[in-house]
Protein backbone atom coordinates (compact mmCIF):
# COMPACT_ATOMS: atom_id res chain seq x y z
CA UNK A 1 0.00 0.00 0.00
CA UNK A 2 1.35 3.42 -0.92
CA UNK A 3 1.57 5.43 2.32
CA UNK A 4 2.44 9.11 2.73
CA UNK A 5 2.80 9.11 6.50
CA UNK A 6 2.02 7.29 9.74
CA UNK A 7 1.86 9.37 12.90
CA UNK A 8 0.18 9.76 16.25
CA UNK A 9 -1.99 12.79 16.88
CA UNK A 10 -5.42 13.82 18.11
CA UNK A 11 -8.49 13.49 15.90
CA UNK A 12 -9.52 17.06 15.02
CA UNK A 13 -12.80 16.49 13.17
CA UNK A 14 -16.09 14.66 13.65
CA UNK A 15 -17.65 12.68 16.49
CA UNK A 16 -14.27 11.44 17.74
CA UNK A 17 -12.72 14.92 18.01
CA UNK A 18 -10.14 14.93 20.80
CA UNK A 19 -9.42 11.18 20.56
CA UNK A 20 -5.81 10.10 20.72
CA UNK A 21 -5.24 8.22 17.44
CA UNK A 22 -2.68 6.78 15.06
CA UNK A 23 -3.17 8.02 11.49
CA UNK A 24 -2.20 5.94 8.47
CA UNK A 25 -2.37 8.24 5.47
CA UNK A 26 -2.61 6.43 2.14
CA UNK A 27 -1.17 8.32 -0.81
CA UNK A 28 -3.21 8.47 -4.01
CA UNK A 29 -6.68 9.78 -4.80
CA UNK A 30 -9.20 9.34 -7.60
CA UNK A 31 -10.36 12.98 -7.14
CA UNK A 32 -8.62 16.35 -7.38
CA UNK A 33 -10.42 18.85 -5.14
CA UNK A 34 -9.06 22.34 -5.74
CA UNK A 35 -8.93 22.90 -1.96
CA UNK A 36 -7.25 19.59 -1.09
CA UNK A 37 -5.29 20.13 2.13
CA UNK A 38 -3.14 17.03 1.54
CA UNK A 39 -1.94 17.62 -2.06
CA UNK A 40 0.98 15.29 -1.31
CA UNK A 41 -1.61 12.46 -1.50
CA UNK A 42 -3.54 13.71 -4.55
CA UNK A 43 -2.11 16.35 -6.90
CA UNK A 44 1.47 15.30 -6.17
CA UNK A 45 1.33 11.95 -4.43
CA UNK A 46 4.41 11.03 -2.41
CA UNK A 47 5.20 8.20 -0.07
CA UNK A 48 6.50 4.68 0.24
CA UNK A 49 5.13 1.32 -0.74
CA UNK A 50 4.72 -0.49 2.60
CA UNK A 51 3.65 -4.05 3.34
CA UNK A 52 0.85 -4.74 5.78
CA UNK A 53 3.41 -5.98 8.31
CA UNK A 54 5.44 -2.77 8.01
CA UNK A 55 2.32 -0.65 8.56
CA UNK A 56 1.23 -2.77 11.53
CA UNK A 57 4.70 -2.51 13.06
CA UNK A 58 4.67 1.29 12.79
CA UNK A 59 1.16 1.47 14.29
CA UNK A 60 2.34 -0.72 17.16
CA UNK A 61 4.95 1.89 18.14
CA UNK A 62 2.08 3.76 19.83
CA UNK A 63 -0.49 2.38 22.23
CA UNK A 64 -3.39 4.53 20.94
CA UNK A 65 -6.55 2.40 20.78
CA UNK A 66 -7.88 4.30 17.76
CA UNK A 67 -6.48 4.00 14.25
CA UNK A 68 -7.62 6.32 11.46
CA UNK A 69 -7.11 5.02 7.91
CA UNK A 70 -7.14 8.16 5.80
CA UNK A 71 -5.71 9.63 2.63
CA UNK A 72 -5.81 10.52 -0.12
CA UNK A 73 -8.45 7.90 -0.74
CA UNK A 74 -7.68 4.76 1.28
CA UNK A 75 -10.47 2.78 -0.45
CA UNK A 76 -8.30 2.75 -3.60
CA UNK A 77 -6.16 0.07 -1.95
CA UNK A 78 -7.43 -3.50 -1.59
CA UNK A 79 -4.74 -4.01 1.09
CA UNK A 80 -7.01 -1.95 3.33
CA UNK A 81 -9.06 -5.11 3.89
CA UNK A 82 -6.33 -7.22 5.57
CA UNK A 83 -4.85 -4.13 7.24
CA UNK A 84 -8.12 -3.17 8.95
CA UNK A 85 -8.83 -6.80 9.82
CA UNK A 86 -5.45 -7.28 11.47
CA UNK A 87 -5.51 -3.95 13.32
CA UNK A 88 -8.98 -4.73 14.57
CA UNK A 89 -7.94 -8.19 15.71
CA UNK A 90 -4.77 -6.84 17.38
CA UNK A 91 -2.59 -9.28 15.44
CA UNK A 92 0.74 -7.95 16.73
CA UNK A 93 0.14 -6.79 20.29
CA UNK A 94 -3.13 -8.54 21.04
CA UNK A 95 -4.83 -5.16 21.57
CA UNK A 96 -7.65 -4.68 19.08
CA UNK A 97 -7.93 -1.19 17.60
CA UNK A 98 -10.97 0.94 16.83
CA UNK A 99 -10.91 1.65 13.09
CA UNK A 100 -12.09 4.86 11.45
CA UNK A 101 -11.91 5.07 7.66
CA UNK A 102 -11.96 8.53 6.07
CA UNK A 103 -13.25 8.36 2.49
CA UNK A 104 -14.90 10.55 -0.14
CA UNK A 105 -17.45 7.77 -0.68
CA UNK A 106 -16.78 7.01 -4.35
CA UNK A 107 -15.34 3.50 -3.89
CA UNK A 108 -16.55 0.47 -1.98
CA UNK A 109 -14.54 -2.23 -0.23
CA UNK A 110 -15.92 -4.85 2.17
CA UNK A 111 -13.62 -3.67 4.93
CA UNK A 112 -13.71 -4.00 8.73
CA UNK A 113 -14.54 -0.56 10.12
CA UNK A 114 -16.05 0.87 13.31
CA UNK A 115 -16.73 4.37 11.94
CA UNK A 116 -17.03 5.15 8.24
CA UNK A 117 -16.30 8.86 7.96
CA UNK A 118 -17.66 9.93 4.58
CA UNK A 119 -16.83 13.30 3.08
CA UNK A 120 -18.70 13.51 -0.24
CA UNK A 121 -17.29 16.03 -2.64
CA UNK A 122 -19.87 18.53 -3.90
CA UNK A 123 -19.80 20.77 -6.99
CA UNK A 124 -17.77 23.32 -5.00
CA UNK A 125 -14.77 20.95 -4.98
CA UNK A 126 -14.17 20.76 -8.75
CA UNK A 127 -10.89 22.21 -9.99
CA UNK A 128 -10.87 24.83 -12.75
CA UNK A 129 -10.13 23.92 -16.38
CA UNK A 130 -7.21 26.36 -16.20
CA UNK A 131 -5.66 24.33 -13.41
CA UNK A 132 -6.20 20.94 -15.07
CA UNK A 133 -8.88 20.34 -17.75
CA UNK A 134 -8.42 16.56 -17.79
CA UNK A 135 -8.74 16.21 -14.00
CA UNK A 136 -11.69 18.61 -14.00
CA UNK A 137 -13.61 16.18 -16.27
CA UNK A 138 -12.48 13.12 -14.34
CA UNK A 139 -13.33 14.68 -10.97
CA UNK A 140 -16.84 15.62 -12.17
CA UNK A 141 -17.43 12.10 -13.52
CA UNK A 142 -16.25 10.43 -10.33
CA UNK A 143 -17.20 12.52 -7.33
CA UNK A 144 -20.84 11.39 -7.00
CA UNK A 145 -21.36 7.63 -6.57
CA UNK A 146 -24.88 7.10 -5.16
CA UNK A 147 -24.70 3.28 -5.05
CA UNK A 148 -21.49 3.42 -3.02
CA UNK A 149 -23.03 5.91 -0.58
CA UNK A 150 -26.11 3.71 -0.11
CA UNK A 151 -23.95 0.63 0.57
CA UNK A 152 -21.74 2.45 3.08
CA UNK A 153 -24.74 3.90 4.94
CA UNK A 154 -26.49 0.52 5.04
CA UNK A 155 -23.48 -1.46 6.24
CA UNK A 156 -21.48 0.77 8.60
CA UNK A 157 -21.74 3.11 11.56
CA UNK A 158 -21.06 6.41 9.79
CA UNK A 159 -20.69 10.16 9.88
CA UNK A 160 -20.89 12.56 6.96
CA UNK A 161 -18.64 15.61 6.71
CA UNK A 162 -19.54 18.13 3.99
CA UNK A 163 -16.97 20.77 3.14
CA UNK A 164 -18.70 24.14 2.78
CA UNK A 165 -16.85 27.04 1.20
CA UNK A 166 -19.56 29.69 0.94
CA UNK A 167 -23.24 30.19 1.89
CA UNK A 168 -24.22 29.23 -1.69
CA UNK A 169 -22.90 25.69 -1.08
CA UNK A 170 -25.49 24.96 1.60
CA UNK A 171 -28.26 24.47 -1.02
CA UNK A 172 -26.15 21.69 -2.55
CA UNK A 173 -25.84 19.99 0.87
CA UNK A 174 -29.61 20.08 1.36
CA UNK A 175 -30.16 18.67 -2.16
CA UNK A 176 -27.71 15.89 -1.34
CA UNK A 177 -29.54 14.99 1.88
CA UNK A 178 -32.85 14.99 0.00
CA UNK A 179 -31.36 12.51 -2.46
CA UNK A 180 -30.44 10.17 0.43
CA UNK A 181 -33.29 10.22 2.95
CA UNK A 182 -31.66 7.24 4.67
CA UNK A 183 -28.86 9.50 5.97
CA UNK A 184 -29.51 10.39 9.61
CA UNK A 185 -29.21 14.19 9.80
CA UNK A 186 -27.81 14.00 13.30
CA UNK A 187 -24.78 12.32 11.65
CA UNK A 188 -24.46 14.94 8.90
CA UNK A 189 -21.83 17.54 9.68
CA UNK A 190 -20.97 20.72 7.85
CA UNK A 191 -17.37 21.74 8.02
CA UNK A 192 -15.97 25.08 6.85
CA UNK A 193 -13.41 25.02 4.05
CA UNK A 194 -10.17 26.66 5.06
CA UNK A 195 -6.71 26.02 6.40
CA UNK A 196 -6.38 29.14 8.51
CA UNK A 197 -7.92 29.45 12.00
CA UNK A 198 -9.05 33.06 11.43
CA UNK A 199 -10.86 32.16 8.17
CA UNK A 200 -12.52 29.17 9.85
CA UNK A 201 -13.71 31.39 12.71
CA UNK A 202 -15.33 33.74 10.17
CA UNK A 203 -17.15 30.84 8.49
CA UNK A 204 -18.31 29.48 11.84
CA UNK A 205 -20.42 32.61 12.41
CA UNK A 206 -22.92 31.79 9.64
CA UNK A 207 -22.39 28.06 9.17
CA UNK A 208 -23.11 27.08 12.80
CA UNK A 209 -26.39 29.06 12.64
CA UNK A 210 -27.34 27.31 9.37
CA UNK A 211 -26.73 23.90 10.98
CA UNK A 212 -28.83 24.80 13.99
CA UNK A 213 -31.73 25.87 11.76
CA UNK A 214 -31.63 22.69 9.65
CA UNK A 215 -30.99 20.07 12.35
CA UNK A 216 -27.44 19.41 11.12
CA UNK A 217 -24.17 19.32 13.04
CA UNK A 218 -21.54 22.04 12.82
CA UNK A 219 -18.08 20.50 12.62
CA UNK A 220 -15.09 22.64 13.58
CA UNK A 221 -11.65 21.75 12.18
CA UNK A 222 -9.93 21.68 15.57
CA UNK A 223 -6.61 20.35 14.28
CA UNK A 224 -6.18 23.56 12.24
CA UNK A 225 -6.90 25.59 15.39
CA UNK A 226 -4.51 23.45 17.48
CA UNK A 227 -1.63 22.90 15.07
CA UNK A 228 -2.19 24.96 11.89
CA UNK A 229 -1.81 23.23 8.52
CA UNK A 230 1.14 21.07 9.52
CA UNK A 231 1.99 17.60 8.26
CA UNK A 232 1.94 14.84 10.85
CA UNK A 233 -0.89 16.41 12.85
Ligand code: SF4
Nearest residue numbers: 029031033036042072
Ligand atom coordinates in the same frame (compact mmCIF):
# COMPACT_ATOMS: atom_id res chain seq x y z
S1 SF4 B 1 -10.93 13.62 -1.98
FE1 SF4 B 1 -9.69 14.30 -0.24
S2 SF4 B 1 -7.57 13.65 -0.70
FE2 SF4 B 1 -8.77 13.52 -2.62
S3 SF4 B 1 -8.37 15.47 -3.63
FE3 SF4 B 1 -10.29 15.69 -2.45
S4 SF4 B 1 -9.63 16.54 -0.47
FE4 SF4 B 1 -7.79 15.72 -1.47
